[in-house]
Amino acid sequence: MIKAEIITIGDEILYGQITDTNTQWISAELDKIGIKTVRKSSVGDTEEAILDIFSEASQRANVVIVTGGLGPTKDDITKKTFCKFFDAELVVHPQALADVTAFFNKRGRELTGINLGQAEIPSNATFIQNTMGTAPGMWFEHNGVVFISMPGVPFEMKGMMDLTILPKLKDHFKTPVIFHKVIRTIGIGESYLAEMIESWEDNLPCNIKLAYLPSMGNVKLRLTGIGENSDVIENQIESEFAKIYPTIQEYIYGYGNDEIEEVVGRLLIDKKQTVSVAESCTGGYLAHQFTKVSGSSAYFMGGITSYDNTVKINQLGVKPETLDTFGAVSEETVREMSQNVRKLLGTTYGLATSGVAGPNGGTPEKPVGTVWIAIATENQTITRKLTLGGFREQNIHLTSINILNLLRKLCL
Amino acid sequence: MIKAEIITIGDEILYGQITDTNTQWISAELDKIGIKTVRKSSVGDTEEAILDIFSEASQRANVVIVTGGLGPTKDDITKKTFCKFFDAELVVHPQALADVTAFFNKRGRELTGINLGQAEIPSNATFIQNTMGTAPGMWFEHNGVVFISMPGVPFEMKGMMDLTILPKLKDHFKTPVIFHKVIRTIGIGESYLAEMIESWEDNLPCNIKLAYLPSMGNVKLRLTGIGENSDVIENQIESEFAKIYPTIQEYIYGYGNDEIEEVVGRLLIDKKQTVSVAESCTGGYLAHQFTKVSGSSAYFMGGITSYDNTVKINQLGVKPETLDTFGAVSEETVREMSQNVRKLLGTTYGLATSGVAGPNGGTPEKPVGTVWIAIATENQTITRKLTLGGFREQNIHLTSINILNLLRKLCL
Numbered sequence A, B: 001m002i003k004a005e006i007i008t009i010g011d012e013i014l015y016g017q018i019t020d021t022n023t024q025w026i027s028a029e030l031d032k033i034g035i036k037t038v039r040k041s042s043v044g045d046t047e048e049a050i051l052d053i054f055s056e057a058s059q060r061a062n063v064v065i066v067t068g069g070l071g072p073t074k075d076d077i078t079k080k081t082f083c084k085f086f087d088a089e090l091v092v093h094p095q096a097l098a099d100v101t102a103f104f105n106k107r108g109r110e111l112t113g114i115n116l117g118q119a120e121i122p123s124n125a126t127f128i129q130n131t132m133g134t135a136p137g138m139w140f141e142h143n144g145v146v147f148i149s150m151p152g153v154p155f156e157m158k159g160m161m162d163l164t165i166l167p168k169l170k171d172h173f174k175t176p177v178i179f180h181k182v183i184r185t186i187g188i189g190e191s192y193l194a195e196m197i198e199s200w201e202d203n204l205p206c207n208i209k210l211a212y213l214p215s216m217g218n219v220k221l222r223l224t225g226i227g228e229n230s231d232v233i234e235n236q237i238e239s240e241f242a243k244i245y246p247t248i249q250e251y252i253y254g255y256g257n258d259e260i261e262e263v264v265g266r267l268l269i270d271k272k273q274t275v276s277v278a279e280s281c282t283g284g285y286l287a288h289q290f291t292k293v294s295g296s297s298a299y300f301m302g303g304i305t306s307y308d309n310t311v312k313i314n315q316l317g318v319k320p321e322t323l324d325t326f327g328a329v330s331e332e333t334v335r336e337m338s339q340n341v342r343k344l345l346g347t348t349y350g351l352a353t354s355g356v357a358g359p360n361g362g363t364p365e366k367p368v369g370t371v372w373i374a375i376a377t378e379n380q381t382i383t384r385k386l387t388l389g390g391f392r393e394q395n396i397h398l399t400s401i402n403i404l405n406l407l408r409k410l411c412l
Helices: A022-032 A047-060 A078-086 A094-106 A113-119 A154-172 A190-196 A198-202 A230-251 A260-271 A285-291 A309-314 A320-326 A331-345 A392-411 B022-032 B047-060 B078-086 B094-106 B113-119 B154-173 B190-196 B198-202 B230-251 B260-270 B285-291 B309-314 B320-326 B331-345 B392-411
Strands: A003-009 A036-043 A063-067 A090-092 A120-122 A126-128 A137-142 A145-150 A177-186 A208-215 A218-227 A252-255 A275-279 A300-305 A349-355 A370-376 A381-387 B003-009 B036-043 B063-067 B090-092 B120-122 B126-128 B137-142 B145-150 B177-186 B208-215 B218-227 B252-255 B275-279 B300-305 B349-355 B370-376 B381-387
Touching: A003 A022, A003 A047, A022 A036, A022 A063, A022 A154, A022 A177, A036 A047, A036 B047, A047 A063, A047 A078, A047 A145, A047 B036, A078 A090, A078 A120, A078 A137, A078 A145, A090 A094, A094 A113, A113 A120, A120 A137, A126 A154, A137 A154, A145 A154, A177 A230, A190 A198, A190 A208, A190 A218, A190 A230, A190 B113, A198 A230, A208 A230, A218 A230, A230 A252, A252 A260, A260 A285, A260 A392, A275 A285, A275 A331, A285 A300, A285 A392, A285 B285, A300 A331, A300 B309, A309 A320, A309 B300, A309 B331, A320 A331, A331 A349, A331 A370, A331 A381, A331 B309, A349 A392, A370 A392, A381 A392, B003 B022, B003 B047, B022 B036, B022 B063, B022 B154, B036 B047, B047 B063, B047 B078, B047 B145, B063 B154, B078 B090, B078 B120, B078 B137, B078 B145, B090 B094, B094 B113, B113 B120, B120 B137, B126 B154, B137 B154, B145 B154, B177 B230, B190 B198, B190 B208, B190 B218, B190 B230, B198 B230, B208 B230, B218 B230, B230 B252, B252 B260, B260 B285, B260 B392, B275 B285, B275 B331, B285 B300, B285 B392, B300 B331, B309 B320, B320 B331, B331 B349, B331 B370, B331 B381, B349 B392, B370 B392, B381 B392
Parallel strands: A003 A036, A003 A063, A063 A145, A275 A300, A275 A349, B003 B036, B003 B063, B063 B145, B275 B300, B275 B349
Antiparallel strands: A036 B036, A090 A120, A126 A137, A137 A145, A177 A218, A177 A252, A208 A218, A300 B300, A349 A370, A370 A381, B090 B120, B126 B137, B137 B145, B177 B218, B177 B252, B208 B218, B349 B370, B370 B381
């Protein structure tokens, strides 16, 4: 197994002033070519910290990928520190000089001394072209370990990886094949799911691993297989998955990168159906879940956010008696909301939410987290009561996920 | 100087399948109380990797903060590995048991064996309550080094940090007195702001530092003073801020943790005014910005998400001729939308958005990122054209921020 370590250099990442998106992207790309990341680290712009992590990483990994610290200013010391680590010296690289000169010429800017330094690389480095910026990448081989250095600017790093480094890594290392299958579930907690499939998990072949990836309102199962032939592993994973599929089928809403709102959108497009929403407790968030998907105008007509009861009555036509008798958070109210929004906007489905999002506004009968949802179609209106927790943002999010999943089941 | 290391445990982070947002947040919080992060690391769910990083980190840092690997399933081994590292054993903690039982009871769900394990913590751990989930946090002291273990779920981790761990760290390490003042601006880019206040920044006393914290649509300035007496530092920072206030006043919308939607909400409450929204391109997101604030029902009446033109005509009463002549994305359309939603819902202000959110749907005259916004009052309707970029999510977010800031100025 080829092991990688990814190192990010920069005070601004260490102190939390900027978000590091490089590390996740690099590890996902390495994973695809069968190189396993075994550790990720961030250190600051100090020589001691950088030397320490270089020497540690080179003892654990076959390839060490470093981003950051290649800028022209004084606080960027990665290149100098590589020289010290390899006992090398900085030399001007002709292609790097040509590139940085062309970069400035093209922008009509003068090449100053500080930027000329960008053309220098350690004497033992293989130059890697940066087609999107001025700091070159570098490839080193040292005591059997590959070191790669790239700038921290995400699009420059990605360009280098795609164009040069990933192909070069594939070529350099004889890598095993890794295959992932991600199964996305809704409506069942991680621990219940785990109990349900425990004996299956225990009997998985040793080259297949299972991971649970829970996030708010859903749990992803990831099967990872390692081997030498991608077809063989894929077939093996699919046949293992087939054994458990009937047991968990009702909770599966998608695979891979599918989001629930995208899955629902595709179903609605397939069936040429449309949807409208009448929101109280979700207050626009449910409409946003639909409309954040590009192309949603094909099935999402619109909605009414009836936060105040006057809007429930005047815009949605909910009967004042219903609100008086049962209250805004009630089965009867969401039933009328869903039916009326469906009729008003002329859609296949009408969705409605009403609940106590919290943190205030709860009563003994309707504590915070009490939510009613409804979906009206031409022939029926389905309602559900949800009992959620005490957190406003969560309650809004979970209500949306629940009604989207209910709609998904209706669309199937 | 108190040094911290932050460790993330989990294969899903190592392989790049989920984004780690915890590490950045934790390091930024530590920075605020004067604890300096010296390294960040991620390792997988394997005992050897976890033991290695624990022992390395404990030699470099005064406090080691660990997140992840506390779920109830088999792949989560952090707790067991802590036991091995400290030579401790897992014991049921009475408060943890009471909490996990209450958590399940409240949701009407059965407490199964696998979840009972959540009530166990290593015998040498100090229990830290998780008010938002079932996995307890833990505080260890070992050879003079503090170890902290928290679940990887961001809102559970943040709840624990705010409520227990940050105060406990301040107390334990007797950190120096640090005072922060965060000034929040909208409507000016980082580099323009920096140029505008350059000479003031250069002349700040050496115990006061300035940081620029840009995020989508706004820039925060953070002044940090270090000293021995909090009143002295606070006064010093306020007097420095007073020098620059007149220059940047027009861009300031709030301080500290103020969000634009909260600032607007407070203004509306103060003036006893109300608001309604008619959304096209923001598709419910603007309503959600209002309603995610607890107590927003005092001023937010509701809205109409008129995604389809039929909804603009039927529910909002936009004239078909307006749509035919000028198109949905036009000053004339948002003007009618804002005026009509204001009248229909009987509010002080009516807000409207319409634009090409992208990534598709642009034309030469109205490219992706073209957005019109409007605010109607009893006496006037104000409109603005925004020229945004090519990214759907960003365009939706920036449109909301822009109209909220326009409303803020009107409310002043």
